[in-house]
Amino acid sequence: MTVTEQEREHIAVYEVVPRPDVFSLWERRRNRQLHWFVELVAEATGTFLYTFAGAGATAAYVLGNILQLPGLGSVLQIGIAYAVGIALAMAVCLSTSHGQFNPGITIHAVVFHGLPPLKAFRYIIAQIFGAYIACLLVYIQYKQLIHAAVDALKAKGVYDTTMFTPSGPGGIFGLYVNPGSNLGYVLVNEFVCDFVLGLVIFASTEPGNNLSTPTTMPWLISLAYGVVVWGYAPIGLAANSARDLGGRFAALTLFGRAASGGNYAALASLTNIPATLLAGVFYELVFNDSTRST
DSSP: OOOOHHHHHTOOHHHHSOOOHHHHHHHHHHHHHSHHHHHHHHHHHHHHHHHHHHHHHHHHHHHHHHTTOTTSOOHHHHHHHHHHHHHHHHHHHHHHHOOOOSHHHHHHHHHHHOOOHHHHHHHHHHHHHHHHHHHHHHHHHTHHHHHHHHHHHHHHTOHHHHTTSTTSGGGGTSOOOOTTOOHHHHHHHHHHHHHHHHHHHHHHTOTTOTTSOTTTHHHHHHHHHHHHHHHHGGGOOOOOHHHHHHHHHHHHHHHOGGGSOTTHHHHHHHTHHHHHHHHHHHHHHHTOOTTSOO
């Protein structure tokens, strides 16, 4: 008996790789009754992976500089870590929750694709929670070096001026700008980078874009994140409200109200949302073409 091409296209995974009965029973219940919960876990896991990768590389760089441990990290390493974290997040979670991992993308889905607002709200909470947990774990894993760095800053008399900056231990978790930065320029930097990211995301996920396949799409988006980190993170860049808020809540949990971030906190957490929406409109008006064949 032969199998036609059409039949091959509809062979389920379990027909090729059978699962144990206990997992099959759970899968049926999950898909019928608990899929909404699994989607939230996937969104949280995605932002966890992205933040865990990036914050870990940031910890190595910041603590290496403070403790004068050469070769422990670099901006290049941080950009690569965030890029790979994005790719890992999509590889693990994309098929479960559509891989939004970013409140800006989620709100865009509400405005342009009819995602129910309540579902979007749950997604955003899950995204922030995933980043929060990632930062707390990074703190635990680096705790000894973080405490040594804090002691070093106090010994040098620069704790108050360095702790909650991109160069201080607080900057591993919360996002800050360098002292004296003009927030107007930081806003422009954030908006432009977030617009570019949004544009690449929408182009890469467009079904009619034959240059972006399911295999290359995660890496195209990841490279876009790498580009903005490598080139523009030193000015001040959040790029994702979930990463910013999850990290800031973790910093507040660990270090108290001094970690709040001041006026920059609102800029970091909100700018990517209008920038992403504008990028979506720009892509639809200029580049998207529904008559393309897939």
